[in-house]
Amino acid sequence: xxxxxxxxxxxxxxxxxxxxxxxxxxxxxxxxxxxxxxxxxxxxxxxxxxxxxxxxxxxxxxxxxxxxxxxxxxxxxxxxxxxxxxxxxxxxxxxxxxxxxxxxxxxxxxxxxxxxxxxxxxxxxxxxxxxxxxxxxxxxxxxxxxxxxxxxxxxxxxxxxxxxxxxxxxxxxxxxxxxxxxxxxxxxxxxxxxxxxxxxxxxxxxxxxxxxxxxxxxxxxxxxxxxxxxxxxxxxxxxxxxxxxxxxxxxxxxxx
Amino acid sequence: xxxxxxxxxxxxxxxxxxxxxxxxxxxxxxxxxxxxxxxxxxxxxxxxxxxxxxxxxxxxxxxxxxxxxxxxxxxxxxxxxxxxxxxxxxxxxxxxxxxxxxxxxxxxxxxxxxxxxxxxxxxxxxxxxxxxxxxxxxxxxxxxxxxxxxxxxxxxxxxxxxxxxxxxxxxxxxxxxxxxxxxxxxxxxxxxxxxxxxxxxxxxxxxxxxxxxxxxxxxxxxxxxxxxxxxxxxxxxxxxxxx
Numbered sequence: 001x002x003x004x005x006x007x008x009x010x011x012x013x014x015x016x017x018x019x020x021x022x023x024x025x026x027x028x029x030x031x032x033x034x035x036x037x038x039x040x041x042x043x044x045x046x047x048x049x050x051x052x053x054x055x056x057x058x059x060x061x062x063x064x065x066x067x068x069x070x071x072x073x074x075x076x077x078x079x080x081x082x083x084x085x086x087x088x089x090x091x092x093x094x095x096x097x098x099x100x101x102x103x104x105x106x107x108x109x110x111x112x113x114x115x116x117x118x119x120x121x122x123x124x125x126x127x128x129x130x131x132x133x134x135x136x137x138x139x140x141x142x143x144x145x146x147x148x149x150x151x152x153x154x155x156x157x158x159x160x161x162x163x164x165x166x167x168x169x170x171x172x173x174x175x176x177x178x179x180x181x182x183x184x185x186x187x188x189x190x191x192x193x194x195x196x197x198x199x200x201x202x203x204x205x206x207x208x209x210x211x212x213x214x215x216x217x218x219x220x221x222x223x224x225x226x227x228x229x230x231x232x233x234x235x236x237x238x239x240x241x242x243x244x245x246x247x248x249x250x251x252x253x254x255x256x
Numbered sequence: 257x258x259x260x261x262x263x264x265x266x267x268x269x270x271x272x273x274x275x276x277x278x279x280x281x282x283x284x285x286x287x288x289x290x291x292x293x294x295x296x297x298x299x300x301x302x303x304x305x306x307x308x309x310x311x312x313x314x315x316x317x318x319x320x321x322x323x324x325x326x327x328x329x330x331x332x333x334x335x336x337x338x339x340x341x342x343x344x345x346x347x348x349x350x351x352x353x354x355x356x357x358x359x360x361x362x363x364x365x366x367x368x369x370x371x372x373x374x375x376x377x378x379x380x381x382x383x384x385x386x387x388x389x390x391x392x393x394x395x396x397x398x399x400x401x402x403x404x405x406x407x408x409x410x411x412x413x414x415x416x417x418x419x420x421x422x423x424x425x426x427x428x429x430x431x432x433x434x435x436x437x438x439x440x441x442x443x444x445x446x447x448x449x450x451x452x453x454x455x456x457x458x459x460x461x462x463x464x465x466x467x468x469x470x471x472x473x474x475x476x477x478x479x480x481x482x483x484x485x486x487x488x489x490x491x492x493x494x495x496x497x498x499x
Contacts, residue, residue, distance in 0.1 A: 050306075175291035179292065180325065180327075182290075182328075206281065206285075208281075209288070235284060238277065238280040238281050238284050239281060241273065241276065241277040242274070242277030242278055242280070244277070245270060245271075245273035245275070245277040248270040248274075249266055249271070249274050252261070252265055252266045252267060253265060253266060254259075254261070255261050
């Protein structure tokens with residue numbers, strides 16, 4: 001199985017390099033650094049903290065957007081050019097194809113996380129930046145797996161990108177939504193509020209807690225505890241497993 | 257209709273993987289503590305310029321979200337002592353930032369006067385009432401209801417008549433809109449009566465009637481009756497004072 005997975009992963013990575021994806025990531029870093037220089041000019045105090053916080057936030061969301069757009073457009077192109085059908089016409093399992101693509105995109109995600117972490121070394125200790133980058137790699141892995149799942153299910157660029165964007169934003173804000181919903185100004189909850197709270201809680205159950213990942217506070221205040229980081233790794237592993245199952249389910253039911 | 261193969265084409269390991277992934281996700285989520293906003297998590301707000309930048313041209317929307325977020329801190333629904341652990345200087349800073357982003361919004365002042373100022377902690381109450389007063393001065397015609405509530409709190413909760421009088425006087429002095437109800441304008445007069453400042457009260461009620469700001473006949477009749485009552489009390493007081 002591995003002899004099928006590795007070449008697919010390799011060609012996926014090669015495609016990313018030839019698409020100048022890494023150049024785009026470097027441009028994002030350059031733009032972020034230019035922005036921090038601007039911030040340095042206008043801040044009165046805590047300038048390093050402000051630079052680190054805003055650069056980290058920009059790189060985090062930028063890397064997620066670049067990766068999601070790349071995975072979706074690349075996979076849809078493979079669909080439209082019948083490349084996927086060509087590959088699957090070979091004596092190859094669909095799961096091997098999926099895992100090969102996932103491995104290739106995961107390598108791209110790792111490279112993006114490393115590139116995003118490098119400029120932060122100018123503003124934060126190396127150990128904290130390493131944890132932040134590792135967490136970003138986990139986050140990007142989940143974005144990749146979800147984008148793959150959406151492409152297999154929706155097969156359209158716009159709908160898949162919209163779904164990934166909603167998933168990402170909701171995963172990062174669901175805890176805040178839960179807190180807001182749980183603390184109304186009146187003590188007595190109406191039936192409508194109870195239904196809304198139930199729906200929000202149910203959504204939270206099937207989303208990864210991305211608000212606990214890749215926190216800017218790790219760079220400027222304190223590193224995460226071992227327990228917090230272990231929880232983050234467990235969340236990544238569990239959710240990646242779930243997304244792999246869902247994507248493979250869809251892929252195996254697909255008729256070409 | 258999607259072109260799909262039947263479910264039997266999905267291999268058992270994939271179904272097992274999907275079921276295991278879902279079960280683990282639900283289990284992991286259930287094992288995690290519920291998200292909760294705790295008082296120490298409330299950090300001071302960033303500068304208004306940064307908030308404007310972060311709003312991406314939607315300062316009002318950001319203000320509304322920030323207000324909902326602020327309100328979720330340390331509110332223990334059903335308990336008698338909500339907000340007790342909050343740092344009120346930080347809360348006031350957030351409320352002020354939200355008002356800067358959305359000057360037309362009333363929510364921050366409602367929260368300040370009706371939520372944060374109604375806790376059993378006199379120092380925090382006074383601090384929040386002062387915040388309401390300062391913000392009222394920036395836009396009296398729109399923000400008067402919150403200062404009117406502050407008058408009530410100062411008078412009945414804090415039992416500080418001087419403070420109540422200061423706020424009530426500001427209500428009378430700075431509002432100019434015709435939409436403001438007479439009861440808000442007459443608050444100062446009644447507090448002066450409580451303080452036994454009958455002369456001032458008489459002048460105030462007379463001035464209010466003469467100003468034309470009160471047009472409701474019943475209200476005018478009530479104030480007129482009140483004026484006569486004060487004059488009678490003042491007359492009796494003067495007679496008693498004669499040797």
